Amino acid sequence: MESNDNIGLSCPMPLSDYPNVLLAHGGGGKLMHQLIEKIFAPAFASPELEVDHDGATLPFAGRRLVFTTDSYVVHPLFFPGGNIGTLAVNGTVNDLAMCGAEPLYLSAGFIVEEGFATESLWQIAQSMKKTADEAGVRIVTGDTKVVDRGKGHGLFINTAGVGAINHNLLINPKQICREDVIILNGDVGRHGIAIMAVREGLEFETTIESDCAPLAKTVMKLIGAGMEIHCMRDLTRGGLATSLVEIAETSGLHIGIEERSIPVRDQVRGACEILGFDPIYVANEGRFVAIVPEKDAARSLDIMRSDWPDACIIGKVTDKHRRLVTMKSIIGAERIVDMLSGEQLPRIC
Amino acid sequence: MESNDNIGLSCPMPLSDYPNVLLAHGGGGKLMHQLIEKIFAPAFASPELEVDHDGATLPFAGRRLVFTTDSYVVHPLFFPGGNIGTLAVNGTVNDLAMCGAEPLYLSAGFIVEEGFATESLWQIAQSMKKTADEAGVRIVTGDTKVVDRGKGHGLFINTAGVGAINHNLLINPKQICREDVIILNGDVGRHGIAIMAVREGLEFETTIESDCAPLAKTVMKLIGAGMEIHCMRDLTRGGLATSLVEIAETSGLHIGIEERSIPVRDQVRGACEILGFDPIYVANEGRFVAIVPEKDAARSLDIMRSDWPDACIIGKVTDKHRRLVTMKSIIGAERIVDMLSGEQLPRIC
Numbered sequence: 217m218e219s220n221d222n223i224g225l226s227c228p229m230p231l232s233d234y235p236n237v238l239l240a241h242g243g244g245g246k247l248m249h250q251l252i253e254k255i256f257a258p259a260f261a262s263p264e265l266e267v268d269h270d271g272a273t274l275p276f277a278g279r280r281l282v283f284t285t286d287s288y289v290v291h292p293l294f295f296p297g298g299n300i301g302t303l304a305v306n307g308t309v310n311d312l313a314m315c316g317a318e319p320l321y322l323s324a325g326f327i328v329e330e331g332f333a334t335e336s337l338w339q340i341a342q343s344m345k346k347t348a349d350e351a352g353v354r355i356v357t358g359d360t361k362v363v364d365r366g367k368g369h370g371l372f373i374n375t376a377g378v379g380a381i382n383h384n385l386l387i388n389p390k391q392i393c394r395e396d397v398i399i400l401n402g403d404v405g406r407h408g409i410a411i412m413a414v415r416e417g418l419e420f421e422t423t424i425e426s427d428c429a430p431l432a433k434t435v436m437k438l439i440g441a442g443m444e445i446h447c448m449r450d451l452t453r454g455g456l457a458t459s460l461v462e463i464a465e466t467s468g469l470h471i472g473i474e475e476r477s478i479p480v481r482d483q484v485r486g487a488c489e490i491l492g493f494d495p496i497y498v499a500n501e502g503r504f505v506a507i508v509p510e511k512d513a514a515r516s517l518d519i520m521r522s523d524w525p526d527a528c529i530i531g532k533v534t535d536k537h538r539r540l541v542t543m544k545s546i547i548g549a550e551r552i553v554d555m556l557s558g559e560q561l562p563r564i565c
Numbered sequence: 566m567e568s569n570d571n572i573g574l575s576c577p578m579p580l581s582d583y584p585n586v587l588l589a590h591g592g593g594g595k596l597m598h599q600l601i602e603k604i605f606a607p608a609f610a611s612p613e614l615e616v617d618h619d620g621a622t623l624p625f626a627g628r629r630l631v632f633t634t635d636s637y638v639v640h641p642l643f644f645p646g647g648n649i650g651t652l653a654v655n656g657t658v659n660d661l662a663m664c665g666a667e668p669l670y671l672s673a674g675f676i677v678e679e680g681f682a683t684e685s686l687w688q689i690a691q692s693m694k695k696t697a698d699e700a701g702v703r704i705v706t707g708d709t710k711v712v713d714r715g716k717g718h719g720l721f722i723n724t725a726g727v728g729a730i731n732h733n734l735l736i737n738p739k740q741i742c743r744e745d746v747i748i749l750n751g752d753v754g755r756h757g758i759a760i761m762a763v764r765e766g767l768e769f770e771t772t773i774e775s776d777c778a779p780l781a782k783t784v785m786k787l788i789g790a791g792m793e794i795h796c797m798r799d800l801t802r803g804g805l806a807t808s809l810v811e812i813a814e815t816s817g818l819h820i821g822i823e824e825r826s827i828p829v830r831d832q833v834r835g836a837c838e839i840l841g842f843d844p845i846y847v848a849n850e851g852r853f854v855a856i857v858p859e860k861d862a863a864r865s866l867d868i869m870r871s872d873w874p875d876a877c878i879i880g881k882v883t884d885k886h887r888r889l890v891t892m893k894s895i896i897g898a899e900r901i902v903d904m905l906s907g908e909q910l911p912r913i914c
Contacts (some may be wrong), residue, residue, distance in 0.1 A: 240711070242710045244713075251709060254687075255686055260673070274670055276630065277626040278626065283670055284706050287675070287710045289710045324634070325635065337586065348609075348621070356609075357632050361912075362586055362588050362592075362911070363718060369716035374723035378625070380626065407598060531568050
């Protein structure tokens, strides 16, 4: 269909299993990692391309700048607890925060399908402004494209973010050490289940709301208090499980977590049972883990609880295994936690 | 269809003429300006949101940083002279350059339709790398989302860019003065016509190739030589005409151009006549105007010609009228040049 003859090369990598992109290639799990490893990493390889982190840390004017981007294709566009605009702001702000950066500036690129309601566009722009104000970041540049009817899905938004690192910590998966403690800021699985409930018309006694929220202020408090954070990660596509597996694989260490310590709301647990999902694989938009040395664990937990009352310690780093996450179940059995395989919930962010 | 009740507001602006977004709202012309003015500018208003410029100039670590973004939805994805990937790199590099910034870092966000050929994705990633290398910029962070079949159009790409200003010039429409000279770097209309020819199956004796090219090196040469550039603008959506109208409106001054001095290749002129287009409204991807004081005009032209042999002076700034562009036609008549109204060529960038 497309003429590729403007590049005199053919694709050398063993993607013969997947001549076409599947929905699962965007799901945050194994196939997405393959796509990145086989297509994007070889093309864009550079010391700064941190495929295993939420953003790139770069020199600018003698200081450290963090740069990150995400596109948002969630459907439906409006859901309990937010909309595509709140997601697009919080998601990118949170990626900056996870790198230890103070979020400063956002860009916003809108891809609108012909026929989309201008009033909805206005509503979404208004909530982006409100969310940006809350997160202390400014939307400073933008772009709008309109695609033919039937060639989009209402609205897609891309945000990119620029932040500044104002401390001397190195925060990335390679910094974690044996005995480090893993702190989670609240219950998991709500964002994915909120989207799924709307999409599938599931009804619960009370509406399940997305946990979509900015995380930067909590992170700045932790850093400001001198907590020696080794790594942070927000638990979006692929959920808590996939994030921890990525960190374990990059660090070469073992992460052991306890199922009983991971908060999951009853309604979310119930919905997961009905739908056949495991809450630790369901996407969140306001949840993160901070991995800190044992000496800073109690204080870090206190600081996190001042913003997130349900924050808790869910496990620790060991060298018992290499590049592995294990979870002790409620009945005491230990099992290996794998990365999300295939696509659990498409287009939730 | 969508529930808007998570924001307790309704759209106050007079968009009653357009309850739904039209293709023309993305065309770079009057309707797009209305959309920006009524929806995005009020929501995101900040001193840095330069709706009348190609990027935002911002403080970072005591220096000036430029931040810009664009989404690319061109169709077909591969065309003579480039593909969506070369466009996505050059377009954002050029926006940085137009603000006088040295391009440093790019982000790349891919929105892939389920079923898209992985080989095409690989080809596009490879040409992005090649184009970035040529432009002296690095792709440092990225994101991939996959949307359901029928909810996208093969591939959309967003790039955002970060650049550094390493001089003391202020380069924006408000800096232009009476007697300033307008220099154009080459023939206009090729990108839009190249896309249109593929799309409509038009055949010419020789293939019309897009002019897609990076402009930053030329800009850095001009600045390095001490040229006092007042304003630059790359001539993308809406073409030469719309760019000059935007500059005239923001500056409050008059721009007078001469039709005979604007290079248009014969094939492009012929195609425009057949299709009913005016070449000065057709999009380019490697063309820009530099507006410089008369004292620097000859030297600037020489420098531009070292990279672009067809560069030429096409007009000048006066105060004869306010906020207006006029063009003296080949037969000597003077007419007002308006902004593109409606949509001439959809989805060419």
